[in-house]
Amino acid sequence: MREVISLQELKRIAQVSKLELSEEELQGFFEDINNVVSRFEKLNDLDLQDISPTSHLSWSEPPFSSDEPRAGEGGEEVLKGAPQVANGYFVVPRVVDKEEKENEDRRV
């Protein structure tokens, strides 16, 4: 295994992915991911300069839907799957920290 991604870089990527890794997990992923990523270097054998990328497959022009209002599905039903709801809304924990909020208020 060659080290392509450093432990530090791996920690950063996990942060961005909103995943908390224990030291043990981090070590395991460090080995596994470097193992896989180092094999990706094989693609450097190929001359890809003039090749256009395939991001998706489409066999025909994507169809347009008619621009008409329609009743959505679910409604109340959709909210039933939510961890927390109130008055027909999804509830999330506080987004803005208290201190930030106070600073904001002062500026106003």
Place this chain on the structure above:
Amino acid sequence: MKIEEFRDFSIGDYHRLFKDKEISPLELVNLFLERIKEGEDKIHAFLFVNEEKAKDEAQKKAENLPDELLPLWGLPVAIKDNICTRGIPTTCGSKMLENFTPPYDATVVERLKKAGAIILGKTNMDEFAMGSSTQTSAFGPTYNPFDRRRVPGGSSGGSAASVCSLEAPFALGSDTGGSVRQPAAFCGVVGLRPTYGRISRYGVVSFASSLDQVGLITRKVEDAITLLEVVSGKDDKDSTCAPYPPFGRSEIPAPEEIRKLKVGVPREYFPSGLEKVIKTKIQEVLEKLKEEEIEIVEVSLPHTSYALESYYIVAAAEASSNLARYDGVVYGLRVEGENLQDMYFKTRTLGFGREVKKRIILGTYALSSGYYDEYYLKGMKVRTLVRQDFEEAFGKCDLLITPTTPSLPFFPEKKGRDPYEMYLNDMFTVPSAMAGLPSLSLNCGYDEGLPVGLQIIGRPFEEGKLLGLALFLEKLLALPSPFPLFKEDNNE
């Protein structure tokens, strides 16, 4: 009647029994439920058995036998647990969705119901369809019905194992890089991945959207044809679903036309690492086809050995983006935290298993600034080369025949084993998925009681030729359909 009497049945045979009043839909559902009870502690193919609702639905049907039966009337079907079923849990084999019950049916489920089918239950799978062994399910693995010590393949391992053991007559799966064909090969049944866009993905939990496709797992090729007729075709709810009419069996060439097809054999699909018995079995089939005067030509798909790397970049990149939606807000697991960010971290850390986390990290890395060109862009360019390989090969032949897997069903992953070894199992199924081509795995024989899968690959939307050759081969090989006896171990 006894369940083993259905061993070689296809849908038409069940319908004949209904019409002759030899069995009612309720009696049939009860036989499958009994079989599930007998088998589940041995193979664990199901995550949820829809017992009450299936009985109710079957009872309703039993009371009202129509003169003309809908294509799937009265037949129970097993559904992979990443396909949404209204009012029935859909977990994706993950703690993240352990308590998720969809408020709607996937388009494929809606179409199955409309055609008269009865939802029998939801089948086990690798978490979020990431794996080739059904070992990464958060709810415990599925075992291979032929030999419980071995894996059933994956990620649609539960669907394949249920059909193999006749716990269900047929099932839906999903195939991103081989997740229908590889388990079908390991369980000795038919696994069809149609052309990308042939079947709507609406209501199928996204893993890698440019690759995901619903697949069909059946005991007979005939049933794959019927199922494809029912579930395929344009869907306004999925813009990646091709705006074409559903598949029709009239697209299948007559047997005499099948003999005129040219079959290509790509030399890159017979590498030195290929298990000898698999090579032998495939070659035996090719010999038989030659005896039937079907022309076999050697072709080359030169970028085959690069496809797997490209696939893992593209699939992980798309997965990291698709799985960002699991944030504890709208549905699925929430683990409370001090604030929003803390809640995100806690929810995702507890909700996802190891393989899923690994792929999210891999994909996030491949898409991150500074590495995008190095990985994701390169992956997509290689995908173009893989597609071009197929286009060129199909200039010389109508269909390709390859092995489905490089090995027989393997033993569960041992700790410390090179994770890449597991990925190699997908080497023959990944390239056609990247090119979006229809591909089918068919059992072509056994080695010491374990099945060997043969893969047929066709041009886009030429499922007709593909299924025509599969029917021809099925008849030619005349293998009995599997009926494993659920022995504790198969040592004798």
